[in-house]
Amino acid sequence: MPMPLQGKQIAILTADGVGKVEVVDEQAAIDGNLIASRSPDGVPAFCQAIVEQFAKLGASAS
DSSP states (O other), rough: OOOOOOOOOEEETTTTTTSSSSEOOEEEEETEEEEESSSGGGGGHHHHHHHHHHHHHHHOOO
16 A cells, blocks of 8 residues: 655646646645645645636636
8 A cells, every 4th residue: 555645745747848847835736727636635625726726717707
């Protein structure tokens, strides 16, 4: 069984994929349309990030 990534950081690669890596120390991270979480413990933050992103889409559609 793989060990959870407790205390680890999330590396977000940009859409251009050319050398830029941003490392954040958060439960969930957002980069454009990509939402990432580092472990199952981050699921609540991951779900909240999804809700917030959909809310932004809904607000921009009106």
